[in-house]
Amino acid sequence: MDLRPLIEELNAETLILGHPRVLDRDYTCVFAADLMSDALAMVNSDCKKTLLVTGLQNAQSLRTAEMLDIDTIIYVRGKHPAQEDLKMAAEMEINVFCTSKTMYETCGILYKLGLVSAVNND
Amino acid sequence: MIEQRYAIGHADYANAGKVSSQIKSFLKQIGLDPTLLRRIAVACYEAEINMIIHSYGGEITLAMDENSLDLNFKDNGPGIPDVEKAMTPGWSTASEKAREFGFGAGMGLPNIKRMADTFEIQSTQSGTHVHIAFKVNE
Structure with missing residues (x-):
């Protein structure tokens, strides 16, 4: 599904657009956690085509996404990364959004x- | 033959992941296969975080030739009292500070082993040495 309707449905704020046309890109999977060890x-x-959903708004969520080749993060519970971390996200070309909704609601x-889990349970 | 060395500072949370990021960028530039690159990046990042969380600091070295890529993580202690336990998924001695940074689930060492083609670990009170290797041309 395109990212644009997902972001609209979450009423999420766009903090960084690492890719100019990311909103028209298709995403199919989600991994949601505050523990980056679990994501890794x-x-x-x-x-x-995975979205990382997290409330951990520090640099390690960006580093984790970078290592996993995830290019889009949605921060929940209104968590705003610090300016220096947003600058780092822009340098990494990671798209960053923020929603006031909880992890559960998101x-x-x-x-x-229709998005599915990014974990293969087979 | 490529060789690189990176210093890791004790409890240097501010720079956690920078070395892995540099290594990933370098390996991407030289055109390493993306799937292999992702495995290397995840393993390297986990090991770098382990050094920052658990050790007094140390050094990461990368060595690469046409057949393999080796990463060595050598720290200055205090060592892992029970390596077998540390390899058990979910077993962790990470501090509250580490957990605040999103780590300490006890998945680090098992995940490094899963990502790498070769995994070796030795630990004494004077330091831990993790060696991982990846086959580059398959």
Whole structure:
């Protein structure tokens, strides 16, 4: 599904657009956690169109996304990264959004819109 | 043969992940396969974070030739009292500070082992040495 309607549904604020046309790009998977250890261990490497949903608004969420080749992060609970971290996100070409919704609400909305887990449970 | 060295400071949370980011950028520039690159980046980042969280600092070295890429993580202690336990998924001695940074789930070492083609670990009170290697041309 295109990112634009997802962002609209989450009523999310755009903080960094690393790619100018990212809103028209298709995303299919979600990994949601505040623990980056879990993201590093569990995100399926085959899942190229993954959104990282987290309330951890420090540099390590950006570094984790960078290592996993995830290019879009949605921060929940209104968590705004610091300016220096946003600058780093721009340098990494990572797209950053922020929603005031909780992790639970955000995941519920994304699930309802058809996105699936980025973890391969097979 | 390519060789690079990077210093890791004790509890240097402000720079956590910078070395892994530099290594990933370098390997991307030289055209490494993206799937292999992702495995290397994740393993390197996990090991770098481990050094910052658990050690008194140390050094990461990268060595690469046409067949393999080796990463060595050598720190200055205090060592892992029980390596077997540390390899158990979910077992962690990470501090509250580490958890605030999003780490300390006890998944680091098992994940490094899963990502790498070769994994070796030795630990004494004077330091821990993690060696991982990846086959470059398959």
